[in-house]
Amino acid sequence: xxxxxxxxxxxxxxxxxxxxxxxxxLAIGELHAVIGxxxxxxxxxxxxxxxxxxxxxxxxxxxxxxxxxWPSWRRALAGIGRSFQRSNVMRGMTVLENVRLAAQAGEFPxxxxxxxxxxxxxxxxxxxxxxxxVGLREAEERVAGTLSHGELRLLxxxxxxxxxPTVLLLDEPLAGLGPxxxxxxxxxxxxxxxxxxxxxxxxxxxVVFAVxxxxxxxxxxxxxxxxxxxxxxASPAVREAYLGQGA
Ligand SMILES: Nc1ncnc2c1ncn2[C@@H]1O[C@H](COP(=O)(O)OP(=O)(O)OP(=O)(O)O)[C@@H](O)[C@H]1O
Ligand SMILES: [Mg+2]
Numbered sequence: 001x002x003x004x005x006x007x008x009x010x011x012x013x014x015x016x017x018x019x020x021x022x023x024x025x026l027a028i029g030e031l032h033a034v035i036g037x038x039x040x041x042x043x044x045x046x047x048x049x050x051x052x053x054x055x056x057x058x059x060x061x062x063x064x065x066x067x068x069x070w071p072s073w074r075r076a077l078a079g080i081g082r083s084f085q086r087s088n089v090m091r092g093m094t095v096l097e098n099v100r101l102a103a104q105a106g107e108f109p110x111x112x113x114x115x116x117x118x119x120x121x122x123x124x125x126x127x128x129x130x131x132x133x134v135g136l137r138e139a140e141e142r143v144a145g146t147l148s149h150g151e152l153r154l155l156x157x158x159x160x161x162x163x164x165p166t167v168l169l170l171d172e173p174l175a176g177l178g179p180x181x182x183x184x185x186x187x188x189x190x191x192x193x194x195x196x197x198x199x200x201x202x203x204x205x206x207v208v209f210a211v212x213x214x215x216x217x218x219x220x221x222x223x224x225x226x227x228x229x230x231x232x233x234a235s236p237a238v239r240e241a242y243l244g245q246g247a
Pocket of ligand 2: 042043044171
């Protein structure tokens with residue numbers, strides 16, 4: 001069974017259809033990349049799946065549960081974790097504080113009230129676990145604003161992991177990174193895909209073909225093609241419309 005599934009997702013902004021009848025499934029153990037040119041609707045798709053935006057049409061399921069009408073916080077509590085194309089890190093706070101705040105957002109107020117002892121330890125443990133997973137545990141006392149670009153990306157991923165999601169929606173976590181830091185984040189993504197359903201938005205085709213198990217190619221809001229990296233490479237439609245020159 002898929003961890004997350006969407007059928008016929010559509011989102012209009014006035015006269016523009018940013019996402020147009022898109023269906024997609026994400027499974028635990030699989031890294032699913034969504035690629036496409038600027039303005040193709042990739043971030044809008046993530047915002048629809050995360051509940052940041054309401055679809056104009058279409059339905060979304062998390063496991064067996066339909067979540068189309070759920071607000072983003074409820075989806076986050078139920079296991080949909082995400083990062084943003086623009087950073088949501090508080091640069092004046094430490095690495096640990098950032099992740100702990102993210103972890104606290106995953107605590108039910110009622111549960112905290114019923115088990116006051118968990119108030120301190122639950123989120124802290126979750127935060128440290130997430131930092132360990134991304135390789136930033138040693139950096140937990142650093143002020144976030146002093147991190148390198150690559151470390152910031154790792155922190156953003158740790159913040160998404162702090163709520164112990166089953167689904168991870170990552171919008172361009174490699175953007176602006178040099179080859180070395182990009183490699184580090186890409187290796188982490190492969191590792192995270194083992195026990196999460198991971199949706200990755202990424203522009204760099206070399207990276208995408210190296211890390212993705214499956215791809216969805218979007219152009220102007222629509223799905224142009226989907227398949228394995230080998231199938232996408234061989235697709236005449238993708239070559240023509242997206243890979244373009246000399247492919
Ligand atoms: N809140 C909004 N209001 C109006 N138009 C929007 C809104 N969000 C996105 N759009 C438009 O929807 C289209 C898809 O945007 P989106 O950000 O999803 O593209 P993208 O594939 O993520 O692009 P990029 O690769 O540049 O990040 C664009 O034409 C964009 O201008
Ligand atoms: Mg985008």
